[in-house]
Amino acid sequence: MRIVHVCLCGPYTDGFAYQENELVTQHVAQGHQVIVLATTETYGADRKPMRVSPAETKTADGARLIRLPYRRWAPRALMAKLRTFPGVAQQLERLAPDAILFHGLCAWEMLTVARYAKRHPELLLYADCHEDFNNSARTFLSRWGLHFCFYRPIVRRCLSRIRSILCVSLESITFARQMYGIPAAQLEFYPLGGMVYDDAEYAATRIEQRVAHGWNEHSIVFMQTGKIDQAKRLTDSLKAFVNLPGEHLRFVIAGQIMPDVLAEVAPLIDGDPRIENLGWITATQLRSLLCAGDVYVQPGSQSATMQMSLCCRCVVVLDAVPSHRVFVDDNGVLVANKAELAQALTRLALASRQELDRMSKRSATIAAKLLDYRQLAQRVLV
Known part of the structure; x- marks a missing residue:
């Protein structure tokens, strides 16, 4: 099949482990012709936002990557919210896709894609929704000016052409219903996923990485990862950890710590x-690291690394928000405050290896059922 991923609602960076990257990887691996329509916004090697020139290149996976500029109808800052691009209709006619996944609901160009779908009723058109009330519509102008008055009419006009709205969390389902008025029957839970290891690959990766880091069978390794700002609550995690006794305990941080957070946590790390x-x-290094770890800690805002950690069979300590409840079933702890976070880390630090292994297997079961990108990639092809 010829599959087009429309990534016009934000930056697209080749080589990352975001959902759009992983689905492209899976579709290429499954033998499909894959094209990504993306903005000229991306992230550089220094992890900072940057712009590149409109061009057609190849992703590391071998997919075609076509970057389009914003129209110049208004200042760039405004166009980055309206998300209208020249040549989208022409690209679709030229590419003649069998399936389209529109990443995000917030773009003028959804109308263009819906018009193409009207002319080609055999097209498989899906859109996903990452928005929720934690990351979107947080100010009066954003909620009523942008989401309600601009994005909502666009989405509703396109609904008859979209087979299903794939929501990455339960909170996204709530947002799509309340903000955009999308019928519940057209909304589907479609979580961010990960690469699920088989037993042999997991065991080999875990042993290799634990030897490399000097961790033995008695070591209990906690991990917190990602782009770490104040909302991720790393400071709370470390304050809870430093009070735990035991030379067999480790706490590993992998990611970019924002300067204001680093100022808080540096004394804890150094001490x-x-x-x-x-x-x-890198994403590959992170997967290997998570396989070597025991407990993934995410007491604050949501991150796609949480799903990756489950795929790597980590026990999890997660913020007690609705979107996390489906992922915690005898394989971790939900925490709502600092006291519960400290209690969770204490409990897991005292757990036997047999208990941690049992919980790890539960994470593997949940990941295989909900999070395997090989299965998620197939969903948009039917």
């Missing part, structure tokens, strides 16, 4: 030799 800050690592 406890059991804490290690690895800095930013």
Whole structure:
């Protein structure tokens, strides 16, 4: 099949482990012809936003990547919200896709794609929704000016052409119903996923990485990863950890710590030799690291690394928000405050290896059922 991923609602960076990257990877691996329509916005090697020139290139996976500029009807800052691009209709006619996944609901060009779908009723058109009330519509102008008065009419006009709206969380389902008025029957839970390891690959990766880091069978390794701002609550995690006794305990940080957070956590990191800050690592390195770890800690805002950690069989400590409840079933702990976070880390630090292994297997079961990108990639092809 010829599949087009429309990524016009934000930056697209080749080589990342975001949903759009992983689905492209899977579709290419499954033998499909894959094209990505993306903005000229991306992230550079220094992890900072940057712009590139409109061009057609190849992704590392071998998909065609076509970058389009914003129209120049208004200042760029406004166009980045309206998300209208020249040549989308012409690209679709030229590419003649069998399936389209529109990543995000917030773009003028959804109308263009819906018009193409009207002319080609055999097209499989899906759209996903990452928005929720935690990350979108947080100000009066954003909620009523942008989402309600601009995005909502666009989405509703396109609904008859879209087979299903794929929501990455339960909170996204709530947002889509309340903000855009999308009928519940057209909304589907479609979580961010990960690469699910088989037993042999997982075991080999875990052993290799634990030897490389000097962790033995008695070590209990906690991890917190990603782009870490105040909302991720790393400071709370480390304050809870440093009070735990035991030389067999480790706390590993992998990611980019924002400067204001680093100022808070640096004394904690420097003051406890059991804490290690690895800095930013690649998606491949992160997967291997998570396989070596025991407990993934995410007491704050949501991150796609949580799903990756489940795929790597980690026990999880997660913020007690609705979107996390489906992922925690005898394989971790939901925490709502600092006291519960401290209690969770204490409980897991005292757990036997047999108990941690049992919970790890539960994470593997949940991941295989809900999060395997090989299965998620197939969903948009039927």
